[in-house]
Amino acid sequence: MIDLKRLQNAVMTSDKQAMIAIAEAYRPIDLAESLEKLNHDGQNKLIQSLPSALSAEILEFVEPLLLYRILDHLEVDLTARVLNEMSSDVVVDMMLAIHRYQAEKLLNLLPADYRERVQTLMTFPEETAGSLATIDYIAAPGTWTIDTTLAHIRKVGREAEITAYIYVTGMKGELQGVVSLKKIILAEPHTQLRDIADEPISVPALMEQEEAADLLSRYDWVALPVVDMQNRLIGAITVDDLIDVIQEEATEDIQMLGGSQPLEDVYFKTSIFHLYRKRIIWLLILFVAEAYTGTVLRHYEDTLSDAISLAFFIPLLIGTGGNTGTQTVSTLVRALAVGEVHFRDIFRVIRKELMTALMTGVTIATVAFARAWMLGVELNVGFVVGITALMIVIWASLVAAILPLILHKLKADPAVISGPFITTLVDGTGLIIYFSIAKILLNL
The missing domain is CATH 1.10.357.20 (SLC41 divalent cation transporters, integral membrane domain)
Structure with a gap:
């Protein structure tokens, strides 16, 4: 449990080293809970004092509206760095929760390719698989060898949220297979990905979240690819997001079984x-x-x-x-x-x-x-x-x-x-x- 008084003192005295030491000693989700208990100035001071990658990890567990308020009060360069470090599904949730003009302002801070893919995810209705998908996955052509694939993983892996699977795609981005990282590590260097790829089990972007959660649970995976109507890979859903869906559905059912409409908040x-x-x-x-x-x-x-x-x-x-x-x-x-x-x-x-x-x-x-x-x-x-x-x-x-x-x-x-x-x-x-x-x- 974080010593909130110690954190508050570090923030009040603007002790940057103390704030970094506290942040590095605890898990991001615990820091996010403590962040919510600080006043607005304290929240901004803490985020400004931490490395952008660490700030992004903490802010991923913050509610969308509070996330926007904090980002909106940071310097533009820092906001851009933090946004680019965050998981795309968290960014999408925030963009959909705020006014579209505010969203456009933040979207302009993202690289063009990344911005376009985030905007695609924003088009899917709530409670669908597409709305949960992240674009922070690793994909590779089936003709790549294991050596080439491993070099690619080393290059982009730090930015990816999903590294347990490599998704094999065709010329037009269509999903052709999936390979676990374990298989890649154990395969011979000159083996092509398509030779060891498994038949992919994917979900359409418009599938209900609950159905996707059931599918992931059935096969004990840590991620599930999401495709469009042309079977093109548009993202992947991670197990932590679907666990949240399962908890929300279970909570809703329990409240309704008690004869009450479900609550939207805790x-x-x-x-x-x-x-x-x-x-x-x-x-x-x-x-x-x-x-x-x-x-x-x-x-x-x-x-x-x-x-x-x-x-x-x-x-x-x-x-x-x-x-x-x-x-x-x-x-x-x-x-x-x-x-x-x-x-x-x-x-x-x-x-x-x-x-x-x-x-x-x-x-x-x-x-x-x-x-x-x-x-x-x-x-x-x-x-x-x-x-x-x-x-x-x-x-x-x-x-x-x-x-x-x-x-x-x-x-x-x-x-x-x-x-x-x-x-x-x-x-x-x-x-x-x-x-x-x-x-x-x-x-x-």
């Missing part, structure tokens, strides 16, 4: 009013939906008055249905997210969940009947409670198994079928099941 940077806005919509929807439970109770008012003991078990039964549905939907949403289950598996899922529900339902029905017997209600009421518990468990499992799969097929986020939503849905329908069984078995 918890402590989210205002109270923003939390209110994210939660109140779902709460109001669930509140209105829950109101139909009262309508069901009113409809069966005569049944309740004839057998008042039925009311004792309403919280128990609807709670059991909600819990069952939440368990099922949570399991399936996660299975869908990691690609274990697809819509084509719907009948397998239904069969599996129904068998599980039958087993759990019989167990819960037995306990529910025992509970009714312990309360001293009539035996036939106990049978109603037990049978209803079984039916509600089966019904809740069926609904919670089908809805996420249908939503996934419709390209909607299955996490919207959250625990609270399933609970609310099962509450009302569970009461209908309960009173319908009671009317049949008790002759009410």
